[in-house]
Amino acid sequence: KNEVEQSPQNLTAQEGEFITINCSYSVGISALHWLQQHPGGGIVSLFMLSSGKKKHGRLIATINIQEKHSSLHITASHPRDSAVYICAVKETSGSRLTFGEGTQLTVNP
C-alpha cells in the first residue's frame, strides 16, 4: 500500500463544474503539497500546507491532520485546468517528499 493515495485516478468534468480531488496518507507529516503537471510535462507547486485551508483564485486546498486527509477543490472548472494533480507529503522525520500517483483531470468545454 502506498504511503500516499489519491482518488480518483481519473476525472472528467464539464466546464463550470466543482471538482474535488482527494489525498490520504499513512505517515506523520510536517507538510503536504499539491502540484500541477500540465500536458507539456512541467510541474509547478500549487499549495504547501500543514493545517487548515489555503485559497488561490479558483483553487482551494484543505487538510485534516487528525484524519490524515487533504482535498484540492477547483471551483468553476475550465478546460485550461486539465492537468495531472499530484499530492506529496513531507514526513515528520526526513527531508524528502513522498508522492501520490496523481489524478488526471480533463475538463471538457
Add this chain to the structure above:
Amino acid sequence: NAGVTQTPKFQVLKTGQSMTLQCAQDMNHNSMYWYRQDPGMGLRLIYYSASEGTTDKGEVPNGYNVSRLNKREFSLRLESAAPSQTSVYFCASNGRGFYEQYFGPGTRLTVT
C-alpha cells in the same frame, strides 16, 4: 531568474551507453533532487543533495550516480543505460527550511 534548468530535453540511448543529465538552479537553494516519473507510478526519488558537498540515495538509486558540482549544479549519470531506465527525469530544488520544491522541465529518456 531561470529557476531550475535541465539539459537535454530529450535523449535516445542504446543499451550500455552512458550519459549525464545536467541540472542547474539560480535560486541559491541548498537542496537538490533527481526524480524519475513512470506511467502509473508517482515521482520516485533517485538521489538528493541536502547541501553542497553531500549526496544521499533515494528510493531507486541503482544504476545511477550523482555529483553536486557546486551549489548551483547537480548532475545525474547513467553509466550503462538499460531499457528499465526509460523514463522522464525531473530535477528539483528547495531552499533551507522551505519545503516547496521547484521543478525543472524534465528530460525524456528512451533506452532501446
